[in-house]
Amino acid sequence: MYKITVLPGDGIGPEVTAQATRVLAASGRRMGVEFCFREALIGGAAYDAAGHPLPEETLALCREGDAVLLGAVGGPKWDQLPVHLRPEVGALLPLRKKLGVYANLRPARVFPALAGASTLKPEVVSGLDILVVRELTGGLYFGEKKREDIPGGQRVTETLVYTTEEIRRVARRAFELAGKRRKKLTSVDKANVLESSRLWREVVTAMAVDYPDVAVNHMLVDNCAMQLVRNPRQFDVLLTENLFGDILSDQAAQLTGSLGMLPSASLGDGTALYEPIHGSAPDIAGRQLANPVAAILSGAMLLRYSCGLEEGAAAIENAVTAVLEQGYRTADIMEPGKRQVGTAEMGRLIAELV
Amino acid sequence: MYKITVLPGDGIGPEVTAQATRVLAASGRRMGVEFCFREALIGGAAYDAAGHPLPEETLALCREGDAVLLGAVGGPKWDQLPVHLRPEVGALLPLRKKLGVYANLRPARVFPALAGASTLKPEVVSGLDILVVRELTGGLYFGEKKREDIPGGQRVTETLVYTTEEIRRVARRAFELAGKRRKKLTSVDKANVLESSRLWREVVTAMAVDYPDVAVNHMLVDNCAMQLVRNPRQFDVLLTENLFGDILSDQAAQLTGSLGMLPSASLGDGTALYEPIHGSAPDIAGRQLANPVAAILSGAMLLRYSCGLEEGAAAIENAVTAVLEQGYRTADIMEPGKRQVGTAEMGRLIAELV
Numbered sequence A, B: 001m002y003k004i005t006v007l008p009g010d011g012i013g014p015e016v017t018a019q020a021t022r023v024l025a026a027s028g029r030r031m032g033v034e035f036c037f038r039e040a041l042i043g044g045a046a047y048d049a050a051g052h053p054l055p056e057e058t059l060a061l062c063r064e065g066d067a068v069l070l071g072a073v074g075g076p077k078w079d080q081l082p083v084h085l086r087p088e089v090g091a092l093l094p095l096r097k098k099l100g101v102y103a104n105l106r107p108a109r110v111f112p113a114l115a116g117a118s119t120l121k122p123e124v125v126s127g128l129d130i131l132v133v134r135e136l137t138g139g140l141y142f143g144e145k146k147r148e149d150i151p152g153g154q155r156v157t158e159t160l161v162y163t164t165e166e167i168r169r170v171a172r173r174a175f176e177l178a179g180k181r182r183k184k185l186t187s188v189d190k191a192n193v194l195e196s197s198r199l200w201r202e203v204v205t206a207m208a209v210d211y212p213d214v215a216v217n218h219m220l221v222d223n224c225a226m227q228l229v230r231n232p233r234q235f236d237v238l239l240t241e242n243l244f245g246d247i248l249s250d251q252a253a254q255l256t257g258s259l260g261m262l263p264s265a266s267l268g269d270g271t272a273l274y275e276p277i278h279g280s281a282p283d284i285a286g287r288q289l290a291n292p293v294a295a296i297l298s299g300a301m302l303l304r305y306s307c308g309l310e311e312g313a314a315a316i317e318n319a320v321t322a323v324l325e326q327g328y329r330t331a332d333i334m335e336p337g338k339r340q341v342g343t344a345e346m347g348r349l350i351a352e353l354v
C-alpha cells in the first residue's frame, strides 16, 4: 500500500490530478498494488481557504506520504498578495526546500505522433529525448535577499551559494540517470564568469572518474541555449544549477511543441514530488480543455522513482503512446483529422489501456 | 575625423576586423568623412605579447578614441591561465566596466536571403527582427565572489547587486530604441523569485508612463525562453539584466541560423564598443573561412551610434543585403547554387557596393 499525497492546487490543477490518480488507480489494480490518495490544499486555493498557501497540515501530510502529486499553483488572483503569501514563494519554493527535493528531473521528449507540433523543423527534433536534471534547492532562489534605500533610489543585493556537497548529490543523480540512458552527460555552467560555476565544473569533473561509462562534457549556459536551437539531439542528460535549469528546461520543453505532455519529478532523499511542467492555466480551468497527460506521466514517474514499480510506469507510458496513436487529442494538441476529447475522457482512455 | 580604436584580438578576430575597417573606410570616402584606425592588443594576443590580456596602453587608446571596434577574444590556448589573466575575465569584462558600456544591443535578424538557415520552420522565423538590450556592467557578473573551505568541501558565495539607477539607464535606452522601431518593449525578469527582478519590474513600470507610445509588457525569463521558441516574432525589443541577456540573446541569435551575420553594440555615456557576437573560432582562424559580415555590421552600428552617421550605417547594411542577394556566401552560410567566397573577398564585395 502506497500513500500518495495529492495537492490539486489552482486553475487546471484539480482537473489534471483527478485523471492522474484515476490512471494510477487503474495501474494499481493491474499490478495488485493499492494506492491510498490523500488530498490537501496548496497555493491560492489554500490561501483562500486557510490564509496561507502552504498550511502546516499540508506539509505534514506530504512528509508522511510515500510521494506527493502536485497539480499546479498560482494565478492572477493571488499575484498582488505580499510576496511571502504568493503561491510560488509562499508554497512551491518552501515545499521543495522542506521536502529536500534537490534533483528536479524534466524530460523533454518528442512523441512520434506529435512531431509536427514543434516550431522546429522535423529533421531537427524528431526523436528528441532530453532529460534536464536541475538542482532545485540552492542557488539564487534560496539566497539572502536585501533591499535598501540609497540616494536616488534603492539597491537590492541577493546571494548565490553552492557547496561541494550540494553539487555532488544532484550530479550523482544525473550520472546515474545518464548511465541508464544514452550515457551522455552535459554539465552546464558559466565557468568563464562565475566562481560557483567553476566549483560546479570541478566537482562534476572529479566525479566523472567514478562513472567511466558516461561521457561527460561541459558547456557554457549561453552556448547551451544556442545548441538547444541548433542541434538539440546532441543532448542526452543536461545537468544544471537551479536558475539555469529553470530557463533551459523550459526552452527544451518548448522544443517539443507540446508542453501539455511533459511531466517532472523532484527527488531528494525522502518523499519525492511529481508535477506536470505546465502551469495552472486559469484561462481554461474548469472547462475540460486541459491536457491531463503531463500529470498522468508524472504519475508514471512516481511509480518509477518512489515505488520502484518500473512495470507500472512503463504501462502508463505505453498507454499514453497508444492513445495518441489511436488519434485522440486534447484541445492543446488537436490537429485536423484527429479526434478531440476532453480532459476526463483522455484520462479514461488511458486508464482503460493501462 | 573619427578616431577608431581597433582591437583585433584572437582567432578570426584579426581577419574580420580587417574587413570591417575596409568597409568603414569605403563608407568614409563616400560620405567625405575620415576615419583614423588605431590598433591595440587585447585578449590572448595581448597576454602573449605583453603579459596581460588588457594592457594599460590598450585601455588608454580605447578611452581616447571615438569608438572601439573589437574582433573576438579567447581560445583554448589561454583557458588554463589563472582566472584573472584569461581573456574573458581579464580583458572583456574589465573593458566593459571601465568604458561604462552598460547597454548591450544585440539584434537578431533573419536576412530574407538566409531564411532557410534557421532550424525553425520558415513560417515561424521569416522576417524575425528582435533587438535584445542587455544590461552589461552589473548583476552577478560583477558581484563579489568568495570561496571558502568547509567540512567536506568548499562553499562559494556570489552576490548580485542592482540599483534603481543601473536599471533606469539601460531601460531608458531600450525605451528610446523601441520608440524608433515597432514600439514594443518586453522587459524580462524573474520577479516571482528574485528581489532584484521585483525592483527591475517596478523601475520599468514607473518609466513606462514617460513613453506612452511604447507598449510595455513583463515576462518571466523561463517563459521568455519558451516564447522565443514558440513564437519569436511576438518580440520587438527585449530588455534584460546581464545574465538573462547573455542566455536569451544567444538563443535569439541562433534562431536566425546565421550567427556569422550578427553584430552588437555596447553603449554607455562615453566611448562605445562594437563587436560581432560570434567568438574567436580558433579552429578556422587564418584560413579565410570566417564570415566578416557580423564585424562589418558592427561597423555600421558604430557609424549609427558613435558618429551619428545614419546614412553611412544604412549604406553598409544595404550593401550586405545586396551582396547576399547576388548569391555570394562565406563557408558558414553556403548553400547549393550559391557562390562561395573567402573572408577578404566578401569584405571587398561589400566595400565596393558601399
Ligand SMILES: CC(C)[C@H](C(=O)O)[C@@H](O)C(=O)O
Pocket: A088, A089, A092, A246, B192, B193, B222
Ligand atoms: C513558479 C516558479 C517559482 C518555478 C521555478 O522557477 O522554479 C517554475 O518556473 C518552475 O520551473 O517550476
Ligand SMILES: CC(C)[C@H](C(=O)O)[C@@H](O)C(=O)O
Pocket: A192, A193, A222, B088, B089, B092, B246
Ligand atoms: C565571454 C563572456 C564573458 C561573454 C559574456 O558572458 O558576457 C560572452 O558570452 C558575451 O555574451 O559577450
